Amino acid sequence: MHTGRLKSLAGAALLVGAAVTGTAAAPAAQAAAASSIQVYGAWHCGNDACTWGTVRNMTDFDTNNHWLIDRGDGHPSVNLVVLAFVDPLKLLNSTNDSGDVNGAPVGMNQAVVNYFTSHGVRVMLSIGGITYTGNWDTALSQNPTLLGQKAAALATQLGVGMEIDYENSSSPDVTGLQSFITAYRAAHPYDATGSNPAARLTIDLAAGDRYLIALTQYATPNWLSTANPVLDYANAMVPNKQPSTSGAESNWQEHITGKPNYSPPIAPLAPAKFTGSVYLAGQPQVLPECNNFASSLENTTGSWLQAAAPAGAGSTSGMLGYMFWAAEMPSTRGVTTDPPNTCQGGVGVGSSTYNVPVPMPALRQN
Numbered sequence: 001m002h003t004g005r006l007k008s009l010a011g012a013a014l015l016v017g018a019a020v021t022g023t024a025a026a027p028a029a030q031a032a033a034a035s036s037i038q039v040y041g042a043w044h045c046g047n048d049a050c051t052w053g054t055v056r057n058m059t060d061f062d063t064n065n066h067w068l069i070d071r072g073d074g075h076p077s078v079n080l081v082v083l084a085f086v087d088p089l090k091l092l093n094s095t096n097d098s099g100d101v102n103g104a105p106v107g108m109n110q111a112v113v114n115y116f117t118s119h120g121v122r123v124m125l126s127i128g129g130i131t132y133t134g135n136w137d138t139a140l141s142q143n144p145t146l147l148g149q150k151a152a153a154l155a156t157q158l159g160v161g162m163e164i165d166y167e168n169s170s171s172p173d174v175t176g177l178q179s180f181i182t183a184y185r186a187a188h189p190y191d192a193t194g195s196n197p198a199a200r201l202t203i204d205l206a207a208g209d210r211y212l213i214a215l216t217q218y219a220t221p222n223w224l225s226t227a228n229p230v231l232d233y234a235n236a237m238v239p240n241k242q243p244s245t246s247g248a249e250s251n252w253q254e255h256i257t258g259k260p261n262y263s264p265p266i267a268p269l270a271p272a273k274f275t276g277s278v279y280l281a282g283q284p285q286v287l288p289e290c291n292n293f294a295s296s297l298e299n300t301t302g303s304w305l306q307a308a309a310p311a312g313a314g315s316t317s318g319m320l321g322y323m324f325w326a327a328e329m330p331s332t333r334g335v336t337t338d339p340p341n342t343c344q345g346g347v348g349v350g351s352s353t354y355n356v357p358v359p360m361p362a363l364r365q366n
Contacts, residue, residue, distance in 0.1 A: 036306050036318035038363055039233070039275050040356040041080025042068065042347065043126065043326035047338075050084050050129065050330065052107030053099030061115065064328055064338045069119040071348030078347065079360045081116050082163055083108050084126040084326065089135035091127065091154070092147045104154055113158050117197075120359040124200060125158070127151060128165035136166045140176030148183025152198070155188065161200025163235070169211055174218045181223065181230060190229055194362045202232050205274070207239045208254035209266050220258070221267045224274075226314050226366050233363065234274040235323050242279045242287065245300040252276045252319065257311045270314025272364040276305055277323040280347065281337045282330035289324065290337060293349035298322050302354065315366045322350070 046052040047064065071077040087095075091103035099106055104125075113123045128136050139147050151162050162184070166172060184201055191199035203219055206212040223230040236252055243251065255274055259266040278297045280289050288295035306318045324347055329336045337343050350356075 036316075036364070037302075037321040037354045037356060038361060039080060039321035039323070040347075040351060040354065041078050041082060041122075041275075041322075042280065042324040043082045043084045043330075044068075045084055045326045045328055045330040046107050047329050048107075049332050050131075050326075051099060052083065052085075052105035055106050055109065056112060058111055058115065061112065065115075067337070067342035067344050067348065068327060069116065069121065071344045071351055073352075075351065076119050076121050076358050077344060077351050078121060078324075079356055079358045080122045080124065080323075081327070082124045082126050082323075083112070083160075085129040085132060085165065086125050086127045086154075087132050087135055088127050088139040088147060089132070091150050092139045092143060094150070102154075103150065108158070110158060113160055117159065122161070122197060122200070122360050123158075124161035124163050124202070125154070126163040126165045126204075128167065130167045133167045137168060137173060140173040140180065144173075144176040144179035145183040148180040149187065151180070152184045152187035155198035159197050161197055161202070161232075164201070164203040164231075166215065167204075167212065168215070169206075169213070172212075172215045172218075174215065177215075178222075185230065190232070192229075192362065192365055194360065200232050203234050204237050205234045205255070207237055207243070207248075207277075208251035209259045209262075210254070213262065213266070217262070217264055217266050220255075220269050224269060226270050226273065229273075229365070233272075233320055234269070236274055236276050238277045238279050238325050242283070242289075242297070245297060248276060248278065248297055248301050249304050252305070252308065253311075256308060256313075258313075268310070268312030270316075270366070271308045271310060271319045272314050272316055272366060273320070275320045275323050276301070277325060280324040280326060280330075280343060281328075281341070282326065282334045284334055286335050286341050287346070289346045290341065290343040291345040293346050293353065296346050296350070298324075298346070298350045299353070302350075316364055318364075320363060321354075321356075 069076045094102045188199040255269040258268040309317045
């Protein structure tokens with residue numbers, strides 16, 4: 001599981017236009033004019049708690065996920081979907097079994113990718129998650145360069161980007177991960193324009209700077225610098241429990257400020273090089289992040305997130321945006337985002353309120 005999101009644990013009526021804009025109409029006009037939000041995405045766990053181990057019936061898939069591509073007015077609720085998770089060791093070994101083809105989960109197929117991209121929604125695959133931390137370690141120790149090459153080839157095959165979700169907090173193999181990234185970038189160089197989907201390569205860091213410390217110490221100056229960017233951006237993962245407004249903002253501020261008192265220190269991270277994440281599903285009850293934008297963290301933190309000022313890195317204010325954990329079934333316990341719990345009333349209203357661009361534009365680089 002993430003310290004930051006419970007990843008590994010293990011109707012359908014659409015909102016009418018008035019409901020989409022009704023309660024948030026006044027703030028929408030204000031936020032849209034000043035919004036710097038460019039990334040507004042959801043991790044997606046499929047219908048089997050993040051394994052994607054079966055080929056989906058696309059009619060059923062649409063029933064459960066239509067809210068992602070239509071917030072009620074024909075416009076997508078998000079501009080990014082990240083399918084979670086690919087097992088890095090199976091990818092390295094090109095495993096073929098009941099749930100995988102050449103190391104990729106059978107459910108992460110072209111039909112699912114096209115479902116989103118045909119509506120302008122960018123798609124990425126997440127490699128890892130807490131369940132596969134040990135497999136990340138093994139794969140990086142065996143052949144990180146080959147793993148990077150196979151990840152790049154899968155990205156090319158499906159027309160997607162890749163996310164690194166490596167949650168070894170005690171002794172991450174940053175040397176191996178550097179080799180993985182170098183190999184990936186040899187196939188798909190950094191692309192500031194965002195025009196090549198396979199060139200989008202990101203990483204997950206903790207909610208703040210007090211977990212995944214060694215990874216953050218290395219990643220911030222070496223991969224997330226605005227002067228010499230290697231990864232497109234990082235996601236600040238959600239904490240173990242949904243935070244308060246002030247709790248979320250203080251976590252994100254840690255990334256912006258860094259930790260100069262650590263040895264070695266954690267350098268400041270440019271606001272334009274990361275997103276903030278909140279829970280969407282997998283909890284015992286439906287959250288306002290899903291169905292009540294007015295009470296949601298994507299609303300109450302919005303002004304802060306868009307105005308967050310650099311504190312030693314970068315030159316423009318405002319984080320990149322939000323990520324939501326997670327669509328459909330992130331856990332075998334807790335609510336899902338299946339009907340009747342679809343999330344137009346939270347994420348969808350936020351998309352309208354913040355005038356989220358679809359497709360995602362070229363990201364701010366400074």
